[in-house]
Amino acid sequence: MKGIIGKKIGMTSVFSSDGKQTACTIIEAGPCVVTQVKTVESDGYNALQIAYGDKKEKHTLQAEKNHYAKANTSAKKFVKEFRDYSIAKALGEAITVEIFSEGEKVDVVGTSKGKGFQGVVKRHGFSGVGSQSHGQHDRQRAPGSLGNSSDASRVMKGMRMAGRMGGDRVKVKGLKVVKIFPEKNYILVTGNVPGHNGSIVYIQK
Template sequence: MCGLIGKNLGMTSIFSKDGENIPCTIVYIPLCYVVQVKTINNDGYFSVQLGIKEKKIEKTTKSLLGHFKKAGISPKKKLLEFKCDSMPSFQIGSSIKINIFQEGELVDIKGISKGKGFQGVVKRHHFSGVGESTHGQHNRLRAPGSIGAGSDPSRVFKGKKMGGRTGGKNVTIKKMKILKVDTHQYFILLKGSVPGNKNSYLMIKKRKWN
């Protein structure tokens, strides 16, 4: 299996056998249901669409209701697609458990980072600013400075580092170590932090080579 969908429950810490305090993230992984299986013949690539968490029928659109009805399962709140290298062996409507992961395994975590709103260049791009308030620079401490010439080219080049919306992007952290797998309470402990707020959804992908 390529991976599962998890929910970020926040951070904690555990002690190793050597007494080291290790910060880790608790990720809740309930049963994931196979909603759709894509193949090269029909879609041009191999992938599995998974869904978790029940959703009320009255809050589901008719098109999605037909999609879930075709799979023979109840509507799910979160759907994510995992690409595969070969034909998936899972059948539509079947469930996948957390036990596909093992302690000590390395996985890739993908999520949406925390949104920080409109930010200036110091916070967004780590500009240092003027650094001193002398020589009349009373209001330029966190300013971006010059952004280009005037007459030629008479415009700002695309990709210029300026202020703007920060965060809220897809972020992938590779090679995160699984410290613990609890098959009874359906959660895993990941070493370190993951992108996103508490209760945000994560894609937990298995790596080809650990």
């Protein structure tokens, strides 16, 4: 596995030589710093801990300062561990978007936008009871029956009902890397990526 931490910038379009339009998401990925190298001998498994985004010193604990000092870098906001990293990296070494190549397929992990408390139509795609008729003028967005009557005498677990929507960890698989801008640390991937603009995402393969 290889991966990098990034920040979602927004969306744009890329046009090919034949005029075909492709919707893309711009991600500012890295540069990240290797803050810990884990091995089977010392930790029981192989992994690479990388960090992204500078953090103010007044918000950093002394233990964190000592940890980042080993990698000869300043305190970072976001830390992520990637198991069995396929590229050999040393402590304190930088990881940039150049670990990926154009045309490669990647997975992007992010946190979806929070929608708050939503009804069954928006949350689960219910369509209501159909057209309005006598006696059901207010049932267009209602959930309908919730299940059994006296036999179970309760609502069964897993019933699709109204509730909190969004704010979940989402992985979108198989996104194609359309273009890479190493000088700006930008990577463009096809389609949409979960989360609002400015949210943190993980790109991995």
